[in-house]
Amino acid sequence: MFTLVIYDISENDLRLAAANACKKYGLIRVQKSAFLGEISNSLRKELAAALKEIVKNTENNIQIYIICKPDLSQKIELGKPYKGEESEILM
Secondary structure (H helix, E strand, O other): OEEEEEEEOOOHHHHHHHHHHHHHOOOEEEEOOEEEEEOOHHHHHHHHHHHHHHHOOOOOEEEEEEEOHHHHOOOOOOOOOOOOOOOOOOO
């Protein structure tokens, strides 16, 4: 199963912490505030706990979606593709 993390975080330091947590757990940036990757349920739970700590006691929002491979293969991308960091490659 794939994990999609999207967030709306106004503070730069918290936004960076969320991005770094997603990368640490093997997710790849697919938009400025969105990360996607195939990780285990246990890693997803760990990531969710780490992200929860980042936004606790704030007005920020993080959403985590679980997406199966057949559904992900039906993705529609419109407009200019996101060009993330050079080292990031999405399946």
